[in-house]
Amino acid sequence: MRTIALMALAVALSSGAAFAAGHDYVGAEVCKMCHQTPKSGEQFQKWHASKHAEAFKVLLTPEAAKIAASRGVKGKPSEAKECLECHVTGYDAPASMLGPKFNKEDGVQCETCHGAGKDYMKNSIMKNPKEAMANGLTLLSVKDGSAEKLCVTCHNKRSPNFKGFDFNKMWSQIAHPVPKQ
Ligand code: HEC
Ligand code: HEC
Ligand code: HEC
Ligand code: HEC
Numbered sequence: 456m457r458t459i460a461l462m463a464l465a466v467a468l469s470s471g472a473a474f475a476a477g478h479d480y481v482g483a484e485v486c487k488m489c490h491q492t493p494k495s496g497e498q499f500q501k502w503h504a505s506k507h508a509e510a511f512k513v514l515l516t517p518e519a520a521k522i523a524a525s526r527g528v529k530g531k532p533s534e535a536k537e538c539l540e541c542h543v544t545g546y547d548a549p550a551s552m553l554g555p556k557f558n559k560e561d562g563v564q565c566e567t568c569h570g571a572g573k574d575y576m577k578n579s580i581m582k583n584p585k586e587a588m589a590n591g592l593t594l595l596s597v598k599d600g601s602a603e604k605l606c607v608t609c610h611n612k613r614s615p616n617f618k619g620f621d622f623n624k625m626w627s628q629i630a631h632p633v634p635k636q
């Protein structure tokens with residue numbers, strides 16, 4: 456029984472069916488529509504000014520080529536799964552799940568942290584956290600530690616030149632709260 460279940464799972468994964476229950480990515484340019492005003496907290500501008508927005512471009516540098524060579528990664532770092540997994544959003548999603556405005560060159564985008572947004576980005580859904588979560592939003596919190604847990608999936612010893620991760624210091628560089636009304 457167990458073997459059959461595992462085989463079915465393997466088939467499902469290899470045919471891409473694992474994404475069937477998932478949600479499509481839209482890209483930071485789409486989140487920007489509603490998250491760029493001072494009233495909303497200018498999340499787009501804060502992200503755009505952060506290194507996360509440069510995470511793909513950094514893979515095109517000579518330094519990246521050196522790191523890749525030293526790890527035995529074949530081919531260009533900007534095309535290697537071993538690098539893209541932490542340097543772009545949705546690196547393993549099939550092209551059919553990336554919306555027309557999605558651009559992998561935008562690096563580590565909103566949807567890396569908040570979940571693929573096509574189904575939760577409607578105003579009526581976004582205003583209701585429970586409904587947004589039911590439609591793919593990952594609700595994160597600094598207080599309960601879920602934010603830090605997410606950071607260290609990339610900020611860890613597998614990243615080049617890793618020198619430890621001080622959450623409070625790093626979060627203060629990318630915080631993007633909605634201002635109190
Ligand atoms: C059509 C407008 C609209 C779009 C597009 C949109 N949002 Fe929102 N978003 C809102 C509104 C309205 C709220 C709730 C009010 C607020 O807290 O600012 C919100 C709240 C949020 C929250 C806080 C949720 C909570 O309850 O703590 C997150 C996170 C978020 N949006 C992320 C995104 C991301 C990521 C995208 C792109 C995939 C996106 N939004 C696209 C309008 C939008
Ligand atoms: C486990 C996630 C992860 C993987 C895999 C990964 N990186 Fe990174 N990379 C990071 C993080 C996180 C940083 C930011 C480092 C910091 O500020 O602590 C980074 C930074 C960099 C930088 C900038 C270095 C600097 O000091 O400014 C380059 C270049 C880079 N990575 C190249 C690569 C290449 C090439 C690969 C593939 C061989 C790769 N990375 C694989 C997570 C990763
Ligand atoms: C590196 C991960 C990361 C990225 C990238 C990111 N966020 Fe967030 N975001 C978080 C975390 C963590 C929180 C929870 C903060 C807290 O608990 O105070 C958050 C909170 C928010 C909130 C709610 C803020 C509040 O005060 O209620 C909004 C809205 C939001 N993000 C929108 C965006 C948008 C839009 C983008 C892209 C332009 C984006 N985020 C990019 C991690 C991220
Ligand atoms: C999907 C992987 C990923 C996740 C998740 C992630 N980061 Fe990053 N982060 C990176 C990469 C890659 C870079 C380096 C980009 C570059 O150098 O251009 C980076 C760079 C940074 C930098 C700039 C560091 C510097 O040297 O200037 C800060 C600050 C940062 N991240 C904070 C966070 C925080 C806080 C979280 C969690 C809320 C987080 N990151 C989650 C991949 C990630």
